[in-house]
Amino acid sequence: MTTYLDFEKPLSAIEGKAEELRAMARANGEMDVEKEAAALDRKAADILNDLYKNLSPWAKCQVARHPERPHCRDYVEALFTEFTPLAGDRNFADDLAVVGGLARFEDRPVVVIGHEKGHDTTTRIEHNFGMARPEGYRKAIRLMDLADRFNMPVISLVDTPGAYPGKGAEERGQSEAIARSTQRCLQLGVPLVSVIIGEGGSGGAVAFATASRLAMLEHSIYSVISPEGCASILWRDAEKMREAAEALKLTAQDLKKLGVIDRIIPEPRGGAQRDRAAAIANVGKAIGAMLGEMQGMDRTAVVQERRKKFLKMGAKGLAA
Amino acid sequence: MNWISNYVRPKINSLFSRREVPENLWTKCPECGTMLFHRELAENLNVCSNCQHHMPMTPRERFATLFDGGIYTEVEVPAPVADPLQFRDQKKYPDRMKAAQKATGEKEAMLVAEGEIGRTPIVAACQDFSFMAGSMGMYVGNAIIAAAERAVKLKRPLILFSAAGGARMQEGILSLMQMPRTTVAVEMLREAGLPYIVVLTHPTTGGVTASYAMLGDIHIAEPNALICFAGPRVIEQTIREKLPEGFQRAEYLLDHGMLDRVIARAQMRGELITIVRMLMGLTPVVAGDLPPPADVASLADQRATAATGEPAEIDETS
Ligand SMILES: [Zn+2]
Numbered sequence: 001m002t003t004y005l006d007f008e009k010p011l012s013a014i015e016g017k018a019e020e021l022r023a024m025a026r027a028n029g030e031m032d033v034e035k036e037a038a039a040l041d042r043k044a045a046d047i048l049n050d051l052y053k054n055l056s057p058w059a060k061c062q063v064a065r066h067p068e069r070p071h072c073r074d075y076v077e078a079l080f081t082e083f084t085p086l087a088g089d090r091n092f093a094d095d096l097a098v099v100g101g102l103a104r105f106e107d108r109p110v111v112v113i114g115h116e117k118g119h120d121t122t123t124r125i126e127h128n129f130g131m132a133r134p135e136g137y138r139k140a141i142r143l144m145d146l147a148d149r150f151n152m153p154v155i156s157l158v159d160t161p162g163a164y165p166g167k168g169a170e171e172r173g174q175s176e177a178i179a180r181s182t183q184r185c186l187q188l189g190v191p192l193v194s195v196i197i198g199e200g201g202s203g204g205a206v207a208f209a210t211a212s213r214l215a216m217l218e219h220s221i222y223s224v225i226s227p228e229g230c231a232s233i234l235w236r237d238a239e240k241m242r243e244a245a246e247a248l249k250l251t252a253q254d255l256k257k258l259g260v261i262d263r264i265i266p267e268p269r270g271g272a273q274r275d276r277a278a279a280i281a282n283v284g285k286a287i288g289a290m291l292g293e294m295q296g297m298d299r300t301a302v303v304q305e306r307r308k309k310f311l312k313m314g315a316k317g318l319a320a
Numbered sequence: 321m322n323w324i325s326n327y328v329r330p331k332i333n334s335l336f337s338r339r340e341v342p343e344n345l346w347t348k349c350p351e352c353g354t355m356l357f358h359r360e361l362a363e364n365l366n367v368c369s370n371c372q373h374h375m376p377m378t379p380r381e382r383f384a385t386l387f388d389g390g391i392y393t394e395v396e397v398p399a400p401v402a403d404p405l406q407f408r409d410q411k412k413y414p415d416r417m418k419a420a421q422k423a424t425g426e427k428e429a430m431l432v433a434e435g436e437i438g439r440t441p442i443v444a445a446c447q448d449f450s451f452m453a454g455s456m457g458m459y460v461g462n463a464i465i466a467a468a469e470r471a472v473k474l475k476r477p478l479i480l481f482s483a484a485g486g487a488r489m490q491e492g493i494l495s496l497m498q499m500p501r502t503t504v505a506v507e508m509l510r511e512a513g514l515p516y517i518v519v520l521t522h523p524t525t526g527g528v529t530a531s532y533a534m535l536g537d538i539h540i541a542e543p544n545a546l547i548c549f550a551g552p553r554v555i556e557q558t559i560r561e562k563l564p565e566g567f568q569r570a571e572y573l574l575d576h577g578m579l580d581r582v583i584a585r586a587q588m589r590g591e592l593i594t595i596v597r598m599l600m601g602l603t604p605v606v607a608g609d610l611p612p613p614a615d616v617a618s619l620a621d622q623r624a625t626a627a628t629g630e631p632a633e634i635d636e637t638s
Contacts, residue, residue, distance in 0.1 A: 163530075163549065163550070165549075165550030165554045165555050165558050166550075166555060166558060166559055167555060167559055167561075167563065167567070169549075169550075170548055170549060170550060170555065170567075170568060171576050172576070173534075173576070173577075173578050174530070174549040174550070175529035175530040175533070175534045175547075175548070175549040176530075176534040176578060178530040178531075178549070179499075179503070179529075179530050179531050179532075179533075179534040179535050180534075180535070182499055182500055182503050182530075182531065183503050183506070183507070183535060185500070186500060186503055186504060186507060187507070202496060202527070203496070203499060203526075203527050203530040203531075203549070206496060206499045206500060206530075210499075210500040210503075222493060222496075223492065223493060223496070224487045224489060224491075224492055224493060224495050224496035224527070225487070225489055230489055233489065234409035234410065234489060234490075235409055235410060243409070244409075247405070247407050247408060247409060247492070248405075248489075248492045248493070249405045249492045249493060250492065250493065255493055258404075258405075258493065258494065260493050260494075260497060307504050307507070310497070310500045310501050310504050311465065311501065311504055313494075313497050313501065314400065314401075314404060314458050314461075314494040314497055314501075315400070315401070316401060316404075317400075317401035317403075317404030317405070317494075318404060318405055318406060319401070319404075
């Protein structure tokens with residue numbers, strides 16, 4: 001069953017009609033509807049093509065948050081072997097909003113870290129909708145320490161609405177944990193390759209995305225604030241999220257122009273949620289390519305290159 | 321309803337013409353409502369003499385009272401591209417900038433300076449909450465990088481006074497990118513073995529707290545300063561419960577292990593001198609007041625005279 005987004009309404013009507021015709025044919029063997037149904041299919045495919053060719057920034061936010069989009073664990077399952085999850089911050093707790101551990105990518109030992117949103121009510125609550133607490137960032141710091149000591153590249157998968165705004169999270173140093181995680185990213189003597197697979201929500205995303213190479217899926221977003229949050233502050237009206245999404249320049253396409261990301265990973269027609277395997281395979285190819293670009297760089301060069309990239313970042317604005 | 325503002329003030333105003341009594345002659349303490357005479361408030365470092373509430377200070381006010389004799393040299397900050405995203409909400413970003421520049425007389429939300437405190441050379445950076453809520457965009461990032469580079473070049477410690485509502489939304493992702501950029505600045509100081517001291521002032525929130533403001537070698541806060549990642553209102557909406565008294569205030573953070581010290585503004589300069597001199601391996605600070613700059617100049621004259629054989633009595637320890 002497909003979950004249709006509001007801008008996909010014209011599509012749902014046609015796909016619904018095609019499905020109805022086929023159901024009728026199944027009930028009545030005499031009827032031959034395949035020709036008509038196939039025509040509807042073609043029409044639906046055209047609509048889907050058109051819709052996704054020119055998604056508005058707000059529509060992209062909705063696609064990036066689509067519940068059926070592949071999440072961190074789907075990528076880890078498909079792209080890595082011998083995944084061995086490691087838990088805990090050795091201080092307070094294990095935060096399930098952040099998953100990570102040892103794994104092999106194309107046989108090479110790596111450390112993988114990501115935000116996990118969950119895929120049904122139970123797992124969404126378990127993973128706190130991908131909103132990490134300080135323990136999640138401190139777990140990530142531990143895993144980066146491990147990667148650095150044993151010379152394993154780090155691969156991070158970013159998908160979070162933001163860091164969790166809770167009482168305990170604040171008391172236990174949410175800001176400090178995020179700051180230290182960002183700092184650890186910058187200190188890594190091994191490549192850190194990062195992909196924004198859905199939502200790159202503010203500081204909670206920066207903590208893992210301060211990478212040597214950063215890619216974004218075609219319809220993912222990366223922003224300083226959610227469009228709703230921005231609208232309620234600057235427009236004093238949360239309903240102005242369309243305008244805010246437009247103004248924030250949070251799409252992969254704009255961020256590539258700004259030099260904030262290094263590459264855009266194409267999504268299958270109609271978004272990653274319509275062909276999860278294809279989306280995951282594209283991400284795998286991009287990770288391989290980004291790691292390849294850094295082959296043979298020594299530790300000092302890895303640190304210096306990453307630093308320079310951030311010092312230069314934004315120097316030209318959108319006019320670049 | 322405050323009887324001073326509603327009763328006394330109109331009466332005082334009526335004694336003079338409006339022209340002669342500028343509106344800012346009196347400041348009302350936002351905490352206790354006491355009317356404070358402007359000059360006395362300035363002499364008291366913008367701290368309410370009645371309730372000790374610490375009011376905001378502009379970078380220039382801060383530096384004038386921080387550096388020896390109020391003398392400092394501004395460190396130049398490379399100007400970023402103006403309005404990098406061509407951002408527009410209900411107003412255009414360049415218009416908001418112009419309004420902030422007009423209101424504050426400043427170029428942007430951070431000032432960087434070099435000078436001496438207790439004859440200890442330092443570089444200092446101070447965020448200006450009165451300029452678009454001190455928000456962190458490309459300029460603030462450039463300022464912190466410039467401050468760190470200057471400190472490394474001169475082998476001096478960096479003292480940073482933070483105050484910000486968070487990121488500059490009108491610079492979108494580029495404001496967010498100041499989190500890693502300013503962290504690179506902190507790394508430069510760390511590698512050079514130089515102290516980086518953060519003084520967190522009211523309020524320090526959002527992405528600023530989650531980057532350079534929480535990466536100091538030492539964290540000192542002013543009393544009752546709000547210091548947080550997510551603001552209290554956002555948290556109350558999320559968890560749907562009232563937050564305890566003093567939540568996310570300096571003293572609360574001290575209790576939860578996030579700060580080294582909470583220090584009143586009147587003692588701050590002395591604290592910073594003591595700490596910086598220890599971290600830099602310098603001798604203890606000489607007690608007593610330092611001579612004002614005019615006296616230092618005449619002291620030099622006297623030394624020159626002494627060198628020519630004329631008698632002169634100079635107390636080197638004063
Ligand atoms: Zn007061």
